Amino acid sequence: MRLWLRLARTAGVLAAALPGHALDRARGRPSRQVRRFLGRAGHAFGLRVTVAGEPLDRDVLYLANHVSWLDILALGGATGAAFVSKDDVEGWPVVGWLARQGGTIFIHRQSRAAVRGQADALATALAGGRPVALFPEGTTGNGTALLPFRASLLAAVEAAPPGLRVQPVAIDYGPAARKIAWTGNEGTGGNAKRVGGRPGPLPVTLRFLSPIDPVRAGGRKAIAAAARDAIGAALSASGTIDYRPAP
Known part of the structure; x- marks a missing residue:
């Protein structure tokens, strides 16, 4: 019952956002409703988001750890970022449509040529100034360690x-x-039922850490390692995981 009530609230939030979203799209400008929808949908599912640190608001690629589909509601609602997602999500009923409306960039990971094409799409999105969020683990982790x-x-x-x-x-x-x-x-259904039916509020802190200059970092492997160490240190300091950087 709790899950269905939350879904009903989310449907109401979506219905309220659609007219403004359609108007923004008709005027050829980015929709202001996507961020509002994600934030309010997250609240409907119990998220109580706290922002720590200073998030950059443009010309930025966020790299975040990935635990749950709730991450998208929390981070998207707080920043308005477009997300990078696996291509199979594009075909999901309702969710795929919502992802496309939010400007999601779908990665076809089975083809190297397709990945290169998606890299170009990501570069184009970044050139427009909008924040983009990527989960570099490539999948969700178990909440106790970083992949x-x-x-x-x-x-x-x-x-x-x-x-x-x-x-x-x-x-x-x-x-x-x-x-x-x-x-x-x-x-998917089992996880949605288990997490969406969870009682009570769910506090989550988004810890925005010191930015990395890609030029000075020295390549994507170095960027990935530096981001993982920074996130691991932050989660370890809060007691969420026990993280030790690679030697």
């Missing part, structure tokens, strides 16, 4: 316009991280 950051997903950084900065973001659910993590063979 390796895939440097291959950062190919677009090398083709990005001058002035781009990379900002690590630690998405910190505290002790609840392991309870909401989407791992193993858990299906």
Whole structure:
């Protein structure tokens, strides 16, 4: 019942946002409703978001750890960023349509040629100034550790316009991280039921860390390593995970 009530609230938020979204699109300007929808949908699902640090608002690629689909509601609602996602999400009912409306950049990871094309699309989005968010682990983790950051997903950084900065973001659910993590063979419906039906509010802190200059960092592997160490240190300091940088 709790899940259905939250879905009903989210549907109401969507219905309220659609007229303004359509008007913005008709006028050829970015929709102001996407960020509002994500933030309000997150609140409907219990998220209580706290922002720590100073988020950059343009010419930035956010690199964040990934625990749950709730990450998108939290980070998107706080920043208005466009997201990079696996291409299979594009075909999901309702969710795929919402992702496209939000400017999601879909990565076809099975084809190297397609990945190069998506890197160009990402570079184009970054050139427009809008923040873009990427989960470099490539999938959700278990909430107790960080997976390796895939440097291959950062190919677009090398083709990005001058002035781009990379900002690590630690998405910190505290002790609840392991309870909401989407791992193993858990299906989409089962995870939505378990996480969406969770009682009570769910505090999450978005820790915006010191930006990385891609030019000075020395390549995408170095960027991936520096971002992972920064996020790992932040989550370790809060007690969420135990992280030790690679030697």
